Amino acid sequence: MVNVIRSEIFKSLRSTYFRICLVGGSLFIAIAVLFIPQIANVAGFSIETRSDLSKIMPFVFTGACVALMIFFPIFTDIFKYNTLKNEPGSISLITTGKYLTALIFCLIFAAVFMASFTVTFFRLAPSPDTDKGLLAESLISFLATIPNYAAMIALIQLITIAAKNEIIAAIIYYYSFAQLFTVKLIMAGAMPEDMVILRHLTPIGEFYNLGDLRFSAVHITLSVVVGIVYAIVLHTMSRKYFMKRVMA
């Protein structure tokens, strides 16, 4: 498995398209997070103190789902270039190997995000009454999104196996699953606080919840569990579906 992941990283970094997406995506995240106050201002939010960050983070977390689309080529290249026949010894490992590769690249985005967030946090004015421990809680919230991003990557992999083509897969993903967060935000706004548990149903929902940045430990744990369960179920489905499709 380690060899498959190493080879996938090697191959991805040889692709000009992927390198541009990776560097471009990282720059985009860095710029977007470093200039959150200014961007939020354009969108009609006022971010003046550190505790105001929670107003915008649900949008940042959910919006990042679109950036995950750069992983489509990792999953579709074997179909696009018909290279699976070169890998008779690795077929059973390919699906998980590619999934873990995408996850590793995702962690690069995560690192860029956390670094940029920390810089932005300290650039904002402190609000002594409310921002005690906020940075640590924010970073914990952010770490809790990773299993949910892992679930979204598993979903992307499942879609690519079904579509066998990154353009079709991207269209399906963007116009269906990536739009779910809009629905979720509308629903969440209308949902009473005592029914907050109902928000814990999908990874998309968890992005909204975790964007609160001061979510309780119980809810953070629940978010992580939801992400892990979705990631495992979706990836298992991808593996089974992949074997069924290529071994037909």
Place this chain on the structure above:
Amino acid sequence: MEGVITAKGLCKSYKNVSVLKDVSINVKEGEIYGLVGKNGAGKTTIMKILLGLVPRTSGEISLLGASSESELRVRRSEIGSMIETPSFYPYMSARDNLNYYRIQRGIKDKGCIDKALRLVGLDDTGPKKFRDFSLGMKQRLGLALATLHSPKLLILDEPINGLDPEGIIEVRDLIRELNQKSGTTVLISSHILGELSQLAGKFGFIDKGRMIKEADIEEIESAGAEETVITVDSVAAASRVAASEFPEAIFTTDKDSIHFKSGYSDGIISAFSREGIAIKGLSSGRETLEGYYMKLLGVKQNG
């Protein structure tokens, strides 16, 4: 000698269409085994099943001594293969493509890439991307990948497709060298039967998903050893003379020749000359793979 590839009763169906029917094949260690058959006969499907790229509907397989699914998975990683037209990542060079598979297969020796590229004559392609390769170069890279890890078994599906005459000779020599120097066992298919007959020592003839015959080169060559072919200006007259004056002779005719399967004697030539039948050519000798195949298929079709 233990079979490097042993398959018994292989069957493959796609939905309700049966593409392989009870195929058995036995390739011994150090052998070059040629699979012969028309397009769609089932040659590639056999190879894909052996490599685990397609599941079999039924039947048993043993590869390099392994027969359980878990053992087969391990053994398959030790096989070198090239199925149909080689496919690689177009945005990478020959070296990068091979390096990708070297890492994936856990081969520590980086020198194997240079060795494989040198072996197929692609060591001077530099940064040229796979997408800019000619068909012949792609074919060579496919062979380089197949030999990257010095496999004990090579499975090659139409490896000389698209190669120029010089390339065909080089690939033939390469396969022969791997077989003779390293003892690599080779299962190979090709439409170019003349080439295949120069390489393989044993052949499996596939037709409509069935293995209709397995024969070694000696058997094939001796099958037509007694045949004498006389090309004449009038096949009808020659046939009449042969039938009346040499009743013990067994022969068949085609458009311009009379083929004596047995009972040929020099007297036949004299008789033809005496009857004014012009003799345009005379040949006798070994059966060719092509001739054997055509007859085998003809017998099968008539039978």
